[in-house]
Amino acid sequence: MTLKINLKSVTLMNLFALFIVLVYSCKKETTEINPSINTDKILYDLSKSNTGFVWYKNSDVLLNKSSGTGHFQALLRTRYNAVASTQLDASGKVKTGSIFPEGSLIVKELYDNSTTLSRYAILYKKSDSQDADPRGWVWGYINANGSVADAASNKGRTCISCHSQNGNIDYMLMNKFFQ
Numbered sequence: 278m279t280l281k282i283n284l285k286s287v288t289l290m291n292l293f294a295l296f297i298v299l300v301y302s303c304k305k306e307t308t309e310i311n312p313s314i315n316t317d318k319i320l321y322d323l324s325k326s327n328t329g330f331v332w333y334k335n336s337d338v339l340l341n342k343s344s345g346t347g348h349f350q351a352l353l354r355t356r357y358n359a360v361a362s363t364q365l366d367a368s369g370k371v372k373t374g375s376i377f378p379e380g381s382l383i384v385k386e387l388y389d390n391s392t393t394l395s396r397y398a399i400l401y402k403k404s405d406s407q408d409a410d411p412r413g414w415v416w417g418y419i420n421a422n423g424s425v426a427d428a429a430s431n432k433g434r435t436c437i438s439c440h441s442q443n444g445n446i447d448y449m450l451m452n453k454f455f456q
């Protein structure tokens with residue numbers, strides 16, 4: 278008799294444990310669908326509107342790409358979200374020696390010609406992202422239509438060496454090429 282009850286309660290406990298595991302794994306599935314695509318989508322959503330950003334040198338005029346660029350589009354302009362803009366001086370240039378704080382978002386808009394926005398090159402300081410590089414930066418390269426040109430999960434593999442050249446400020450190169 279005692280044995281029977283014990284068996285029953287053990288079975289119930291097992292069922293309960295199974296239930297918890299099932300609920301937990303379902304939850305996990307909904308929050309962790311293809312993590313790398315999620316990061317690109319997050320970057321795209323954060324970058325596609327320029328509301329609340331400050332332009333490099335306080336100007337939204339399109340600039341001719343520099344001699345040093347690794348970006349093939351002819352024209353560009355760069356903007357900083359409110360957090361990143363704390364590292365700009367009054368003329369809208371990046372202050373010497375800046376280390377951008379968490380949450381900084383820098384977006385370079387790349388244009389094929391004066392009217393056609395082609396791509397966003399993005400740097401986002403988010404050190405707890407699984408796609409962050411060792412310095413906490415997430416690298417985004419996303420076409421204007423939302424398709425991914427270089428996935429954030431590559432962690433800036435094709436970008437970092439060039440952005441580490443002499444004269445960079447926390448990877449930023451605008452100051453060096455647009456004085």
Ligand code: HEC
Nearest residue numbers: 343345346347385398399400416417418436439449450451
């Ligand atoms: C061969 C060099 C080179 C490579 C590779 C390169 N960049 Fe750049 N990048 C530049 C230069 C130079 C600038 C300054 C503006 C310009 O002339 O394009 C720049 C500007 C930027 C900016 C604006 C912020 C700033 O001040 O630097 C972002 C964001 C950016 N690049 C992201 C990327 C990403 C993402 C990749 C890789 C997918 C990448 N870059 C690869 C050279 C490079």
